[in-house]
Amino acid sequence: QAKQGGSNQCSYFTYAMNEQAQHRYQLEQALRQACASDEFELYYQPKVHLRTGRMVGTEALLRWNRPGHGVVSPAEFIPLLEQTGMIREVGAWVIEQACRQIARWAQDEAGPLPVAVNVASPQFSDSTLVDTVAAALQRHQIDPALLSLEVTETALMEDLARTAATLSTLWSMGVRIAIDDFGTGYSSLAYLRRFPVDTLKIDIAFIRELPNNADDAAVVRAIIAMAHSLKLKVVAEGVESADQLAYLGEHGCDLIQGYYFSRPIPADMMTQLMRQDARLAYLPAGAGERL
């Protein structure tokens, strides 16, 4: 089709391709620079226990303070880190940084606070993940149960045998494991039961239109019910409204994460939040513990 429009369109097409390739190249160079110059930072988003409104954990989310660009979201650079393999190096930094923070919070009057770290599928392609985690736990002398790893359902299914073996090793070290973005892949819950996992995180796509979208609501109820029958905890991601919260509360969701309570924030702000002992302002009807 590019050819049909004559040489102009054809060269425009080529030009656009070059531009895209160039953009990608520049981004890649900038990312290599970022590793070397300390431009990455972990933000933290609270995980809140729905029945009590208490913050019971937090997820570490990578941010890139790119010079001249402000704070860049991971959606824009994680895919490239994965494609280039750089995610292994950056991922190791994330684990080290998160463990250092766990140790700090364990010393704090308001601590300890469990931290979850996202792990991408290329990080499972060699044995370094286990070594990295073991070394970080050892170096910072932290309780392994304070560290949790989030693996997406899709990554899990990509290379089942290897991922399962690695997760089992990590699990036996006492680290917690969660399945992230659950419901978008094609695994069955019964199947997942064979993995060492303690938590399912319902993908934000099913939360967005709650409670009005009847299909999404049905999926959410089904995930919660089946997860509980398999003794797994359930986290809803991306909770932004009181209506969503109320619905999730009614159906027994364990934890929520979302802008409704807090956006991801820098570590020192998280420390402040912990010390304030902030609670979820709204408790749904039937919430067990009154505050």
Ligand code: C2E
């Ligand atoms: P994720 O692990 O599923 O993280 C949840 C994402 O939802 C985060 O986006 C978070 O900021 C966003 N979020 C939380 N609450 C709400 C809400 O109420 N509304 C909306 N619209 N969004 C909400 P973020 O921080 O941009 O991260 C995107 C993805 O990038 C993460 O999805 C994760 O897959 C990946 N990622 C982030 N940090 C890391 C990391 O250190 N390593 C790896 N491998 N991946 C990471």
Ligand code: MG
């Ligand atoms: Mg996650």
Ligand code: MG
């Ligand atoms: Mg997720």
Ligand code: MG
């Ligand atoms: Mg996601």
